[in-house]
Each structure stands twice: as C-alpha cells, then as structure tokens.
Amino acid sequence: MNTEDHIWNLTVKKMTNEASGQELLELEELLQKNPLIKTKLNMLFNWANDDTEHQQANETIDLLLGLKNASRTTEDKMPDFDLIKNKIDRKLNIQQQAIVAIKKQPLIHFANNIAMIKNYLKIAVRQLLKQKMYSAIKIGGFALSIAACLLIALYIRNETSFDKYYPESDRLYRLIGEYKDGGRDEKGVDFPAPMALALKSDFPEVENAGRLMPNSLFWGAGANELKRADAADNTHEEGFAYADQPFLDILHIPMLFGDARHALTEPLTMVISKDKADKYFPGQNPVGKVMYLNNNKEKPYRIAAVMQNFPATSHLHFDFLLTLKGIEFWNGEQNYWGASNYSNYILLKKGTNIAQLEKKLTAGILKTYVIPEMIKSGDKNASTVSSKSFLHLQPIGDINLKSYDIHDGASHGDMRFIWLFGAVAGFILVIACINFINLSTAKSANRAKEVGLRKVVGSQRSGLIAQFLTESMLFSFLSFALGLVLAAVLLPYFNVLASKSLTMPWQEWWLVPTILIAAIVIGVIAGIYPAFYLSSFKPIEVLKGKLSVGSKSSILRNGLVVFQFTTSIILIISTFIIYNQMKYILNKKVGFEKDQVVMIQGTNTLDNQVLSFKNELLKLPSVKSASISDFLPVSGTKRNGNMFYNEGKRKEEAGVGSQFWDIDADYIKTMGMKLVAGRNFNPTMKTDSQAVIINQTLANKLNLKNPIGKRITNYGAPMLVIGVVQDFNFESMRDGIQGMVFHLSNSPSIVSVKVKSSDMKKALADITATWKSFAPNQPIRYNFMDERFASMYADVQRMGRIFTSFAILAIIVACLGLFALAAFMAEQRGKEIGIRKVLGASTVNITRLLSFDFIKLVFIAIVIASPIAWWAMTKWLQDFTYRISIGWEIFALAGMVAIVIALFTVSFQSIKAAIANPIDSLRSE
Template identity: 40%
Template sequence: MLKTYIIIGWRNLLRNKTFSLINLMGLAIGLGCFLLITLYIADEWSFDRFHEKADRIFRVQSHIRWGGQESSMVATPDLLGPAMKKDYPAVETYARICIQQNRKLIRKGNDYITEDNTAYADSTFFDVFSFPAIAGDTHTALNAPQTVVISASAARKYFGSTDVAGRALDIKEAEKIVPYKVTAVIKDMPANSHLRFDLLFSMKSLNYNWGSAGNYNFYTYFLLRPGADPQVFQRNLRQYIVNYLIPELHAFGIHNITDFEKAGNVATLSLMPLTDIHLHSNLPDEISPAGSIQYVYIFSAVALFILLIACINFMNLTTAHSAGRSKEVGIRKVLGTARKELMGQFLTESTFMAILSLIMAIGLTYLALPLFNQITDKTIDFSRLFSWQLLPRLLLLPFVVGLLAGSYPAFFLSGFKPVEVLKGKLRMGAKSAGLRSALVVFQFATAVFLIIGTLVVYQQLRFIQNRNPGFSKEQVLTIHNAYVLGNQIGAFKKEMLVSADVKSATASSYLPIAGSWRNNLNINGENTSAAGNSFNIQKWGIDDDYLATLGIELAAGRNFRTGSPADSQSVIINETAAKILGYKEPIGRKVYSTEDDGIHTYTIIGMVKDFNFESMHQAIGPLCFKLSNWQSNELLLKINGASSEQVINKAAALWQTMAPGMPFDYGFLDQSFNNMYRAELRVQQIAMIFSILAITIACLGIFGLATFMAAQRAREISIRKVLGASVSGITQMLNRDFIRLVCIAFVMAAPFAGWAMNKWLESFAFRIHLSWWMFAAAGATTLLIALCTVSFQSVKAALTNPLKNLHAE
C-alpha cells in the first residue's frame, strides 16, 4: 500500500511540474532556514561543554556598590582562589587567569611578532580544564616561572613543528629579551570555548602585588568536589568578604560587615556554571565576546515561525491545487475507497514531498553555510548537521513536517463529496476559507514582525554610528605596541608632526573603546576616608596632546602642561565625576585618594564634557585624567582624510628606523569603535536575511491562496465580465480580501513587535525611541509585496475568456 501511495505521489509530482517545483522550493527554503538556525543554536549551546568536569566548574563574578557607584564584573582579587581552597573542603582546586600584560612581542629570527591571545595561568589550569596535550605534561607544565604552554598553531608558527617541548620562545619585556621554556604543546582551543589562548604563561612569571583582597584583576574558576552543592558553597563566599575584604577597609572607618552595609555599600560574589558563561553573562570584561541567550531565543522563534510559514504554504498551495485532484478523489470514493485510506495517501504524499524538500534544503544549507559563517562570525562545519546530537532530529524532521503540512490538505481533499466533484461543483465552506485566511494572516504577521525588528536594529546601529560620542573617532590612526619605541616615542611624535598631513599626536594606553586599558581609583572630596564619602572612578594616564587629538572638549579649566611640576599632582575630571563630588565649580578644588602608599591629594585643573568612553550599552561613569609619562601601548595620529596612505607609509618607514625588527601594527579608531557593536550588526544582517526569506515564502503562500480563490470564483468573475465589469474592477475585487488579511496581520504583529523591540533597546543606555514611521514602513512594505504577488493572479483571472468558464453551464 505504501509503495502504491509513493508511486501515485511521484506521478502527480511529475504531472504538475510547475506546481510541484513551487511547493518543493517553498518548503525547501523554509527547511533550509530552519537547518541554518539550528546549526547556529547548537553551536551556541555547545560552548564549554567539552570539558570532562564541566558540570563541576564554576567561575566567580563580583558585584560592588561603593560610594553610590555600582559595578558588576568578571574580575576577582588574586587572594580569592587560595583563600577559598584553604578554608573550604568543597573546593577540589582552583585556577586563575590574568590577561593583564597579555600583548607579547615574540622573536622569530630577526623580527618580532605580536601575540594578543595570551594569558597568565595557574599551574592547576589543566587540572580544571580539558585541553589535550600533544607534547609534554600539562599537569606540571606551569609549575615554574618563565615557562609557557603553546597551542599547536603557535608551535608550527614559531618552530615549524609541534614536537617542541623543551625549546624556548624569546619574549621582549621592556628592554630585555626573556627566554620562556616551552613545557607543553596543546591542541588548539576549540572555537566553542570562551577561553581561546595560543600561549599560556606561568602565573609565577607575572609581576604583581600579590595578596590583596581589594584589587580585582583575575578570572577565578573553582572545581568543586563531586557531590558538592554549588548553592551551599556560594553562601560561603560572603564569609570571604568578612574575613579578607573588610580588614582592608579599616582606613575607611569600616571595622565589620555591619558598618560596611550601613553605609549603603555592597560587595557580593556569585558562582556562574562554566556552561552558562557564553550565553548568560552580560558583563563587559569577558575574556572573549559572549553570546546572548536572548538572541538564541529570538532565532529559535524565527526558525520555528519560518518553518510554520513553509508548512502553511504547503497547505495553501495543495488546497489551491485541489480542483485538479477532486475528480480522482470522487472516482476513488465511488469505487469504495475509505476516507482514512485517502487521508493516508495524502499524508504519505506530503511526507514524500517533505523528504524531497529536506534533500534540497540540505543542499541549500551546504551552499549557504560559508556566507552564514561569515555573517555570524562562526566556523560551523557542515558535518555538524550529521552529528549524533542532530542526526536523529534531522531524520525525524520530514515526518513531522509532512504530518504538519499535510494534515489539513489530507482532511480537506478526502472530504470531497463524490456527486458534487463528478459534476464539477467544487464548493468550500466558510470554515475552510476562514482557516486558510487565518494561516495567511499568521504568515504576514511574522513577516511584519521581522521587518519591524530589522528596521529598529538598523536605526539603533545607525544612531550609535552617527551620534557624537563626545570625541573624534574619524581619521585617527592608531599604532599599537608603541612602548617598544621606549624613550624615542617623543621623537617619533615630533617627526610625524612635521608632516602637514598629521594634525596632532598623542600616546596613551587608555582609549574610549572596548578592550583598552582600564584602571580604577578610589577618591573622595574630603581629607578623610569614610565608607560614605568615597567612590570608584576611572583613572587614565595621558599626555598633554590627548584631549586635542581626540577632540575631547573642556567644559571648564585648562589642559595639562608638560614640564609643569604642579600638574603631576593634578587631575582633569569629567562632568559626571563633578556631579558625584557635588562640585558646581570644580576648578581648584581638591580630591583625595587612598592608595597603597597612603593618601594622595590631587588638584582639579580642568573638567571635560561627558563622552562615551565605554560602549553605549552603559551609562557614562566618572572619569579622571592624570598626566603620565609611563610607557604607552598606543600612539594616535589625527590625520587628514585624503592623506591616510601617505601617513601610514611614512609612519611605517620611521618605525623601522626607530624600532627595527618590531612589527608595525596599526588600525583606525572608528573601526575599533564599530567593532564594539559587531554582535548587533550580525543580528541586523541575520534578521534582514530571514525577513526577506520569510516574505518570499509567505508570497508563495498568498500566491497559492490567490490561485485557489480565483478558481473558486471563476464563474462569478465570468458573469461579472459579461455584465460589463472592467478588468481593473475585478482585480480590485479580488485584491480587497488580501488587503484585509494583511491589515489584520499588521494589527496583530505591530504591538508585539513594539513590545519586543522596546525590551531589546533597554540594553542600551543611549538608544532611539520607536517611531510611528517604522511601523508604517513595515506595514506598507508588506502590503505592497502582497499586492504585487496577488495582482498577477488577479489580473490573469480577470483577463480569462468568460466563455471558457460558462461553457459548461
């Protein structure tokens, strides 16, 4: 019986090639979108799950409110790991990672190569994480100072082989070349890991002021013992605050946790499971760019909706083509075929069509995956589709889709009355028409939602890119690793400023972009330290050309003057810092800072206007500048737009003269600024692509419904034409119903889209406001596309010779 059903289905497919191709392509596109998004979601969920002890690994996060200023961060004190291991048996071991001083210059022959994917790690790192070794013993590899574990890629890059345990890498540190012994080589860290390092240096090589409970510079991971309850252990983290942090706050008049909390301060530590980090962490100082569980939910919904749209298409196209199968059904019923057998045949045919569509969808996925990887910044392999996690679902998919898409056509076709269909009278009740209309409304409601979402994301990104952040980011050339110039950095600046193409130059490690150096200072406006009058502020070391080069405006006071002894104990603050201090006229006022060597007094000589020195997801916080001649990582040149190539060439030649063998690595500040919003840009691109595909699939569905309605009303149209109706009048009559459906879809989708996009915009401190025109544009676009699709079939029906339809009467 099944064989017979398949043969009949195949013959019908070949007999109606155009209809079958449209039906197959609609379903294949929907399935292809579903498969691509499934691969994306599977990749996002797989992060950090490959570690053998992943279920027992937890990272600590910090939340602090001090002096009314709140901050949440991934960083923790260096003391946390050793203290908790000593005090609590639930800790099997811990591992700390430090990415300070992570940019390394490594000698290869006579030249140096810049490495950014580096970190310092405890010797216990490989006891916690599962990164297989190719050479050497990872469990002892980081026990001694001046040792390093490298990835297979790094080993081939520097030595041409992975069998390099025992050899040395030469690292430039200040003015010295320090050899680091390669003690182990590991496989490259997977792309689905939030840890992606090529070189791991022993923590014992890090020059650091160890043992502080108040300096937050380390990523701390705990491996709990089997059976340990993470919730119980997390409560012990409060005791760490009591035992180790509070004693360091005695200078602020705080002697116990009660004093600390009475002053309105908060310090908490919380555990995050390793497998939750990628999708559930929204903190700004992640080791690698995090994903978002919100986007996973959004794309899951999009995948489901597009699949449903494709299934709805199948229903509408199949019922639209029902007139061609009605006599077949009538004859088979007269010959005694039961309705359940007819339903079985049609469900088999729909499943057969779903299998063919899936084969086409797999081919489309294979072709589209490279572009999809490029857009999403992933390296998903096509073979992942046939992994043991996804293959069972893939095999089940056509049967689910076949049942879902074919159930209504099977019920509808098998319900034809033999007498009516054999007389050529195919009638449909209002209930069936209502169901099909509801399905079309759902299709276009989804399309409207996606269009509105795409418009809002686009406008928000455009707002970020066009909004004045308070500094000049255009035509600023950034030269990295400027510290290798040593005391020649001033001479480099002076030589570059000789060129008329260079307007100004500055050297600093602190830039208003993500990933730049950051440093906190605790200050107050009184010459006493107390729990209620201090707050944390960003402290950036700059030279006297920094403000002019970046176009940061002074609201009051003056800039630094190099060579002025008084300015070495002066600061320039931003407007937010002045508000927190309560200084309406801050110039000449004092601020006090409790530092490791005592209380420092600084005089405010200037106040800059607030500018966005972090992502626009965050509000502008307090900031101060201090004159610094310390070695800088970045050298910035403000240049004329048309002369960038000449300036780069001159800088490269001068660099090779002053720092021979050192890599000349550069970029532009506006590019780094835009990189902060890569995740949002990817969402916009993905949303736009799937919006277009959803509309395309929906148009196929509405084309099917238009075909069906034209067939149902063929005699009515013919009679109207005989009575003098015009082609335009008939076209308008047929289009009226579809205009109504699109309007209903818009009314349903617009409020939900507005709510969803408002929730998304809440993640930005600086954001657009939803405007009526965004909704109007989405509705008008959807309506125009629907009318163009329907009008083709409507005009065709209106132009048909009425005698053709009335001849049988």
C-alpha cells in the same frame, strides 16, 4: 442467478481482493437497494473481522432463530431466518476458507501493502506533475525553510556546544560577583588575588580553584611584543594571560610537550599553544627555549610546555599563559583584598548543592575577608556593601551564552539571540507548513470527485487519509533533499555572515535518522489537516455536485494568511528598529573624533625614542596632531578600575568607580575632546604631574559643582583637578559612561595620529617612512580608530545581519504561498470575472476586487503585529543605555512595506485574470 446470490458472489470477490472496480461499484449500488441483504453482510463482516470461529457463527444464528420463534405470535412479517441460516452457512464456509488461506499466506498481506504504498506514491507523483506551479511553490517554500532551519540549527548547535568538552565540565564553574544598588545590577568576574586560596581552604565543597588574569597589565595595542632570545626583531602577539598551575589542573588542558602537572609552578615560565610553537620553533620541541616579552631581557620567559590549541568552541582563546608564580604587580598584591584583577575557576566536589554553596560563599567571603578589609581601611560603607553584594557560581558551559550582563572583557554569544533565531526558524517552518495547508485545502474542490469515486468503490476514510499523508510526506522528503543541498550551498555565505566556520555534519551518525524523522514529522504536521479535510467529503454530495468548500476552509485559510503576515510584519518592524539602533550607535556623537585617527602600535620597539618619533610625525604636512597615551576610547585597548573620593572623605562617603588613564598634553586635542571647564595639561609646569582632568560624570558623582581647584584621591596622594572634559563614550553603548581621570604621562605606549587630509594613502606612506627611520627592521603596525570603535558593536551588528537575512527569507516564503493562493482564487473566480468583464468591468476594477480580500487580511495582521513588535523591541532596546525611541512612523512604514509586498505578490495573478478573455472562462464553466 437472482439478485441475492449475485450480491453474495460479488461480496466474496471483494473480500478475496478479486473484484474489479466496476464490480465494486455494482456491489455498492445493489446494497443501497437491498438494505436487508446489507444487514446480513454486516453480520458476516463482523464475524470475519473478529476471527469468529464457525461454531460461534452457528451459535449466533441459533440466537436469531430463537428470536424468530419468540416472535411468531406477532403479526409483524419476519425475515426468512431458515433461508438466512442456509445462505450464511454456505457463504460462511467460503469466507472461512478465504480467511484461512489469507492467514496461511502473510506474505500476501505484505505484498498487498507494498502494492498499496506504490499506488499511493504513483498518485502522489501524478498530482505533483499535474500541478507543476503549485508543487514547485510547495516544495520550493519547504526547501527554503528547511535550508534556513538547518543553517540556524548548525549555528545554535555550535553556540551551545561551547566548553562542553572538558572532562569534568559538569563540575566546573566560574565565580561571579554581583552588586545590587536600587535599579543598578552589576556583575563581574574580577576578584582579589587571595580569593582562590580562600575558596580552597575555607569551603570543603571546593575541590580546587585556579586563577586567570586575561586583562594582564601589559595588555593593549601598544605592547605584547615577543621574540625568541636569539632573534633580532619583535613580533606583535595577542592572546596573553597570566594563570596559575591549578587553572591548568582543573581544566585538564592537554599538553603536547612538557609536564602538565608542573608547567606553571616555577617563576618566569610560560605555556604556549601549538600554533605559536610551530610559528616560532617549527619542527622543534620548544620546551626549555627562552623568549623575551616587550624587550625586557631582565625577565626571560622559559617555555615549560606546549598546549593543544583551544578549540573554536571555547570561551578561552589564549596562545600564551604566563605563570603567576613569583608575580606581584605591586607590593603585597597577592595578599591584598582591596583590588580585583583575577578570574577564578572552580572545580566542585560531586554532589555539591550549588544554591547552598552560593549562600555560604557570599556570607563567608564577605564576613571573613572583604568586610574586615573595608573596616580596617576606615570605610564606613562596609555594612551597606555587604548587604548588596552576592557571589554566584556560573557553570562553565553557560559562559558563552549567558554572560551578556557580566563584565568580563570578552566577546560572547547571547542566549537571547539563540532563542530569537530559534523562534525565527520555527516561524519560517510554520509559514511553509501554512503554505502547504492553504494550497491543499484551496485545491480541495479539484480532488472532491476523486475522493467521492474512491469512497464509492470501497475506499475507507483511513485509506484516504493514508493516501493524502503519503503525498504530504513525498513533498516533505523532496523538500528535505532539496533543502539539504541548498543548506550546503549557502553554508559558506552563512559562515561569512555569522563569522563562523561551520561545516555540514555529513559524517555524523545521527544526521540521516534525524533528517528522516524530521521529514516524516513535518510531512505529517503539514498534511494532517488536509488529509482529514479531504477524506471527510461525502460521496453522494460530491457526485451530485453539491459540495461546498468555501466556508470553513476559507475561514481557516484566511486565519493562516493573517498569521503569516502577522509574523512577517513583526520581523519587518524588528528589522527596522535593529537597523536604526545600529545606525544611531555608529553615528552618535560620542564626545571624541574617531575619524581620520591612526593608532600606531608596538612603540615599545622604539624604547626611549617614542617622543622623538611623535615630534617627527608632527612635522609631516599630512599630520594635524599626535599624542602618546596608554589608553584609548575604543575596544582592544587597556582598561583599569579605581575608586576615587573627595579629599579627606574616603572614610565618610562611597567611592566612585573610575578609569585612570595616562595621557600626554596633546591627547585631548588629538582625540577632538572638549574641555568644559579649566585647562589642559602643561608639560612645562611641574605641578601638573600631580594634576588631573576629570570628566563630567565623575564631577557629578562626587558632587563637585565647581571642581576646578578641588582635590580628589584614590589610595595615594591627593590630586588637583585642573580641568573637566566633556563626557565621552569609551565603552559599548549598552553601558553608561564611567568616571574618568586623566593623568599626565609620556610613558611609551600607543601613538595616535590625527590626519589632516582625506588622502589617507599619502598620509600612511609618510607615517610609514618616518617609522622606518626609527625602526628599519621592524614593520609598522597600525589600526584606524573608527574601525576599532565599530568593532565594539560587531557582535550586535552580526546578529542584526543574521536576523535581517532570515527575516527576509521568512517574508519570501510567505509571499510564495500568497502568490499561489492568489493564483488559485483567480482561477476559482474565473466565471465571475468573465461575467463582470462581459458586463463592462474594467481591468482596474477586477484587479482591485481580487486584491481587496488579501489587503484586508494584511490590515488585520498589522493591527495584531504592531503591539507585539513594540513590546518585544522595547525589551531589546532596554539593554542599551543610549537608544532610539520607537515612533509611530516605524509601524506606519512597516505596514506600508507589508501592503506593498502583498499587492506586488497578488497583483500579477489579479492582472493576469483581469486581462484574460472572458469567453475562455465562460466556455470552460
């Protein structure tokens, strides 16, 4: 058999998938030596691939014969076209028969594809087991990053699902008021009592509007005592609010007992949650039952309905809704536009243009109600206020995450943290993908011969790409499986960290499809570059040993390492700044002594014996001082709002928003506050009942250079300023210090006790014994002021802990990749290291040599990361009125940490390579 016939036979075997590997290699070599036959085969392949019919093939051959006849006059030697025609005719018949046979058996194609995929998987598993350390790092890094991303995704899903369950949530809004004055921008939710009625009557776009007073007048640590009418003892409860019937109507709060349409339409009625119904009336229908609030038997509250508990994904968390029907907290309050105490929830009609309605609300409410009220009272600032005031509508679904700049007295999430956590999750995933890309391209030299041989035996580039992508997706699927397990194991700890009760959504229909799609997408993203890179090797260069993988791929690897450490350094700097800011806030002198102060609640139970109880406490050797007050400078206690003016200037000057707190004469001493001018209250002086002590902020805002002896007023009689107390922080450090007015009073509320000794256990035992002598059947309830103060920053601290945890995880994933890359680079430079050792290089010199390349990349990352981190954290710190300054030492420390981490990561492999026997590396080379 001649060479040409042998080539034809091998070709037919190849096209019918009958050729062995050896025969395919032989065919490739013969075709390289016989280019004319190769041209004939290309023609045949084109016809076969295009499903050309036999007649079309003959027509093409006839065209070639015509070319032959036209060229007979030339002296050029032409191919024997007759022979070509006969050969192609004969072989084409065989090929056509093979094509027809294959087309008649589509299952053979399917079987071949399955066999191919099995082969790809077998190779992928073989590679995984062959390189155990690198595979473990790839899968481990991916699994850690996937677990982190899943936890963050669960957190974000929970935070973004708030208040989406209401039947008409797309039409539900909360009214927001905004006041802009220069650089000051204040937003709040409190409005006058008649606002809801005005919204319904004056604006046709408003279908309904309801009111809620979450900060009710009895709200605070010293009140909220509740009991059944037939019970002897009180129980302290939180979660009280006043509401009206439209509030229930527009939210469609489901009722388990009672009439939802009339639950709050009558005076002295209330709606309680299922939890509280089970607590006070187990196994009963409590509708119609009576309860007393704060021992006030003159106002018995009748339970009109039992509502379903508010879900965890609600910004509302009330257990007791008291009716506003028949309520006036002062004479004429329900028609008065000069005081703001109510939140307004609005149900809009379908198709309402929000932007246009906001403009109408701002113009209409101010023009019709607010400005006339200000003019009526003689306030000359009416026109100024109207130009700086605006009304907005906040979708109910935005309340949880987009209320960080709104004063509503509630604890919310923060959309900025959602974006931040999402970015961190993305960074972690990208870092894991970079590890995969770096290790895959770094190990490319080890697989170059495999690629070359596969190409020689007929593998197409598309097939090689498919093979490498299959390997990538295998790693991805294994990582996702392990990541799911890790996420489930870590979820309870994450719940503690985030103060959540998240669960894995195993029952959700979308979980499996989402995981599968994500695994495929991540596998493709991580493997696409290595697949194209590896499949681009030229077999001739590979088999001759001329392949170089050091230039372009090393540039990419170095760039990716720089990106990894840039991200890590940004996270390190951010973590340091967040930690220092929290430390600064918690340790900053706030103008009062919060340590060793016990706050005793529920003193309403003592009725008129509160003063006697306080005096008995003062006799205890462990008690330094004690006071009675209605307010405390920590969260969870009552607040109010008043406008104060200089006497006789109410119509001429803008008022100063201030707090107005009732305290006794021992309050300033107990709280460790400092009087900077004047004197303290004296209970024996009758004139002190109309005297006040103000803080420095109010004195400055009222331009009182010598405030002692001056008089200030709000809406009542003028009050004499007898003292000025040093400013103290009673709100979050995010906010500036408000004006403060202290007024003398002994009304029963909160008893604060300053303990002398550090033996808090003994002091609490003495205080408890004293309490029992006054209220033997009522348990004492107390809090520590320093803990309550810290709770004001619990949300920010919690976010900081979450951020720090995931930042550390991102750094660990980056270090895993760097560790594996260092191991590979040490392996690649084995011959060089061996020669250097033979020539006398020390272990230290070789370690320095191998580590220098990585440290150089870390320095580049520090230069890139520092300005980015400075900009981002400067923006974050702007939310705090009191904040740290970002000094150079933070960046220096972060850089040192990054260098130490990098050195620690690569030094193990560097030292291992440096102390290895050079004979082994030289022999292997």
